[in-house]
Amino acid sequence: MVLPMLWVAVMSLLEAAPYGGVRxxxxxTDAYLRFFMELDLDGHWVLNTDYMAIFSRSFGLALxxxxxxxxxxxxxxxxxxxxxxxKRNHMLLWITIPFWVNLLVRTYAWILLLRNGGVIEQSLxxxxxxxxxLNILYTPLxxxxxxxxxxLPFMVLPIYTSLEKMDWRLFExxxxxxxxxxxxxxxxxxxxxxxxxxxxxxxxxxxxxxAYYIPELLGGGKQMMIGSLIQSQFGVARxxxxxxxxxxxxxxxxxxxxxxxxxxxxxxLDT
Amino acid sequence: MTHRNTALWRFPGLGLNFGIALVFLYLPIVLLVLLSxxxxxxxxxxTGLSLRWYGIVFDNPNxxxxxxxxxxxxxxxxxxxxxxxxxxxxxxxRRNFKGQNVISxxxxxxxxxxxxxxxxxxxLFFLSLGMDLGLRTVTIAHIVFxxxxxxxxxxxxxxxxxxxxxxxxxxxxxxxxxxxRRITLPLLMPGIISGAMLAFIVSxxxxxxxxxxxxxGATTLPVYIFGMVRMGITPEVNALAALLLIASxxxxxxxxxxxxxxxx
Numbered sequence: 001m002v003l004p005m006l007w008v009a010v011m012s013l014l015e016a017a018p019y020g021g022v023r024x025x026x027x028x029t030d031a032y033l034r035f036f037m038e039l040d041l042d043g044h045w046v047l048n049t050d051y052m053a054i055f056s057r058s059f060g061l062a063l064x065x066x067x068x069x070x071x072x073x074x075x076x077x078x079x080x081x082x083x084x085x086x087k088r089n090h091m092l093l094w095i096t097i098p099f100w101v102n103l104l105v106r107t108y109a110w111i112l113l114l115r116n117g118g119v120i121e122q123s124l125x126x127x128x129x130x131x132x133x134l135n136i137l138y139t140p141l142x143x144x145x146x147x148x149x150x151x152l153p154f155m156v157l158p159i160y161t162s163l164e165k166m167d168w169r170l171f172e173x174x175x176x177x178x179x180x181x182x183x184x185x186x187x188x189x190x191x192x193x194x195x196x197x198x199x200x201x202x203x204x205x206x207x208x209x210x211a212y213y214i215p216e217l218l219g220g221g222k223q224m225m226i227g228s229l230i231q232s233q234f235g236v237a238r239x240x241x242x243x244x245x246x247x248x249x250x251x252x253x254x255x256x257x258x259x260x261x262x263x264x265x266x267x268x269l270d271t
Numbered sequence: 272m273t274h275r276n277t278a279l280w281r282f283p284g285l286g287l288n289f290g291i292a293l294v295f296l297y298l299p300i301v302l303l304v305l306l307s308x309x310x311x312x313x314x315x316x317x318t319g320l321s322l323r324w325y326g327i328v329f330d331n332p333n334x335x336x337x338x339x340x341x342x343x344x345x346x347x348x349x350x351x352x353x354x355x356x357x358x359x360x361x362x363x364x365r366r367n368f369k370g371q372n373v374i375s376x377x378x379x380x381x382x383x384x385x386x387x388x389x390x391x392x393x394x395l396f397f398l399s400l401g402m403d404l405g406l407r408t409v410t411i412a413h414i415v416f417x418x419x420x421x422x423x424x425x426x427x428x429x430x431x432x433x434x435x436x437x438x439x440x441x442x443x444x445x446x447x448x449x450x451x452r453r454i455t456l457p458l459l460m461p462g463i464i465s466g467a468m469l470a471f472i473v474s475x476x477x478x479x480x481x482x483x484x485x486x487x488g489a490t491t492l493p494v495y496i497f498g499m500v501r502m503g504i505t506p507e508v509n510a511l512a513a514l515l516l517i518a519s520x521x522x523x524x525x526x527x528x529x530x531x532x533x534x535x
Contacts, residue, residue, distance in 0.1 A: 076292055079285040091289075093527075098296045100523045102476045104493050105512040108500055109299035112306060115504070119302055149295070181282065210385025212479050217500060227387050234394065234483070247391040251384060258383055 051229070051246075058226040061140060061215075062208040065147045066155075066201050072148075073155030073200060078189070080156075081163035092160065099153045107217050110146050111137060114218070138220030146218040147208045154207075155200040162196030163189070195265045202261055206254050226250060300516060307513035309506060324510035334511060337495040340406060344481075344491060345474040348413035349421075353467040355414070356421035357459070364429045381416045389416060390483035397484060404486030412484045413474045420473050421466035428462025461530075468526045472519065 080091045098106065113119045114137040136142050166189070174184040190197070212227030219225070226246065233243030310321030328334055359378060363371065381389055393412045394404075402408055436458070440450040478493040485494060492515065499508050 072288065072292060075282075075285055075288045078282070079289045082285070094293060095296070097520075097523060098300055100472065101300060101516050101519050102493060102512075104476075104478050104496055104500075105303070105516050106299060108496070108508065108512050109303040111500070111504060112302060112509070113299055119306075149299070152292070152296070185282070206383065206385055210387045212387050213497060217497075227385075230387055230391060231483075234391065240395065243391060244395065247388045251388045254383065254385060254388075 054224045054229050055226060057223065058209055061144060061147070061225070062205050064144060065151065065208045066205050068144070068148050069152050069155040069204050070197070070201060073152055074159055074193075074197070077156050077159035077163055077193075077196075080160055081166075088164075092157075095156055096153050103150055104213065106149065107146055107214050110142070110149065110218060114142050114145070137218065138222060140219060140223055143215045143219035143223075143225075146214040147211060150211075150214060151204040151208060154203040158199040158203065159193055159196040162193045162199075166192050198261060198265065202257055206257070209253070210250055303509065303516060304513045307506070307509040309509070312506065324506045325514070327507050328510045328514065331507075333490075334492075334495065337490045337492045340409075340489060341475055341492040344406065344410050344413050345471050347410050348417050348474045349467050349471040351414045352417035352470050353421045353425075353463060356418050356466055356470075357425055357463060359418070359422055360425040360429050361455075363426065378419055378422055380419075382419050386477075386479040390480040393480060394483045404484055404489070406485075406489040408484045408486070409481055409489050409491065412480050413477065416477070416480060417470035417474050421470040424466040424469065425459065425462040428459055432458055464529060465526065468522070468529075472522060475519075 076095065080088055080095075083091060111118070115121075116135065116137065118137070120136075136145075170192070171184050171188050174188050175181070179187065210227055211225065212231060215223070215225040216228055230243050230246045230250070233239045233246065306317070307324060308320050308322065309317050310323060311318040363375065393408075393415070397404065397408045397411075432455075436454050437450050440454045441447070445453065476493065478497060481491050482494050482497065485491065490498075492511075496508065496511060496515075499505070499511075
C-alpha cells in the first residue's frame, strides 16, 4: 500500500514520454511546474491559472459541502444523542442504512430526480408550478447535492460519538447557573463536541475533494474537478507524471490535514 | 447512562430536521426502486407496472458477465484480505514491537486517502511491474484496499478478549495450535465474520479503483453501470441499479441479524 504511494511520488518527478509512460532517469520537476505554468510556443514558461482554478473550484465545492453537512449533521447528531438509550441505536441505524447501498446507484438515483422531465420537475408541475426545465442536473448545484447526500453520515457519526461520551451534567450545571439553552449549547456542548466535529469535517472534506464520479455524473463533467483532472491525465492526456503530481499534491493536502488533527486533539483521542 | 431529563434540553426544530433528513436520505432510493417497475421506455415517465426491464437485464450477457466478475473478485478479495487482516491483528496484539504505531497507521492508510489517489498509485504500480491489466490486477487491488476494513472489526474483537483464556488453555496442556483452534478462533469469529462482510460489500461497491486498474475484459458491475449511465438514462439501468440496491439491503440486513444473534 505504501510502496505504490511512494511510486506515485517518484513518477511525478520523471519526464513524460510522448505516448504515455515515463522516461526513466530523466528527473525533472516539470510536472509540478506545469501546475502553475505552461510552455508557450517559444519554449518559455508562462503563468497558467487553469489548473489552479480547478483546484480552487474543487476546494470551494468541498468546503461548501462540509458547511452544509455540518449544518444538517450537527442537529441530527444532537437529536439522536438526546433520545432515550433504546431509541438511539435504531435512529443511528436509519441514518446509516442508505450508506451501505452502492454509491454509484445512489448517485444515479439523483439523476432520475434532478434531470429535466425528472421526478422533481414532474411533481412541481403536478402541484401547479410550471417550471419548464429545471436545469439543475449538470450544474455544480447538482454535484453539491450529490456530495452532501453521499457524505452526510460521515459527519453525523463522529459528532454523535463525541456527544454520546459527553457528561450531560455539565449542561445541566450551566442551566442551573442561569445560562439559556442556546448559551449552554454554544459554550458547553459545541466545545466538548469539537473533536467529533473536526473529525466529521475531515471525513467529509477528504472524499469530497477527491470525488470522481459524482461530479462526472451529476455535474456532467462540464466543470472539471480534481478527480476528473487526474483521471484524464491517465486516460486521454497520457501525461503520467502530471497525473502523479496532481495525485501526490492531493495526498499531501490530506495527510497534512490528518497530521494537524491528531496533533490538536491527541488528548481527546487517547481518552 | 441514566435516563436523561429531556424536557430540559429540548431544542425546537430538531425532530423536524431529523424527519427531513430521513426523507432526503431515502427519497432517491425508494424512487429508484419504484421507477424500476415502470413499463415506459422513458425512465422517469410513469405509465404502468411492469417487470419487463428486469427480464431485459437478465437477458443481457454483458451484464451477467460483469456480475460474475464482481462476485468472483469480491469473494477472492474477501477471503484473502480477511486472512491477512486476521494475521495482522494477531501479530499486533501478541507482542509489542518497535514501529507498531507506524504499522497500524499504515494499515489504516487506505481508509483516509482519497480513493482516486489509491487508484492512481495501484495503476502505476501494476504498469511498472509490467502486469497486464485485467481481472488479476483488479483482484490484487481489491485485496489491498479491503484489508483495513477487515482488520478493524477483528482488532476490536481481539482487544476485548481476555488473554487469560489462552493462558488457561496452555496450563491445561493444550498445544499452541490447539489453543488457537479451540479458544482464540471461536472467540474471534464474530469479528472475523463482520470484517469479512465489510470487505465483501466494500469490494462489491468499489468503482473508482476498479475503473483505473481494470483492463478491457475485466468489467465489474459498477464499472458497467457507470458506462451505461454515461450513454444515457434507460429503464434498463433502473432495473439493474434496483437489483444491486436490493442485494446490498439484503446483505446489510443479514449482517445486522448476525450481529444481533451474536450479542445474545
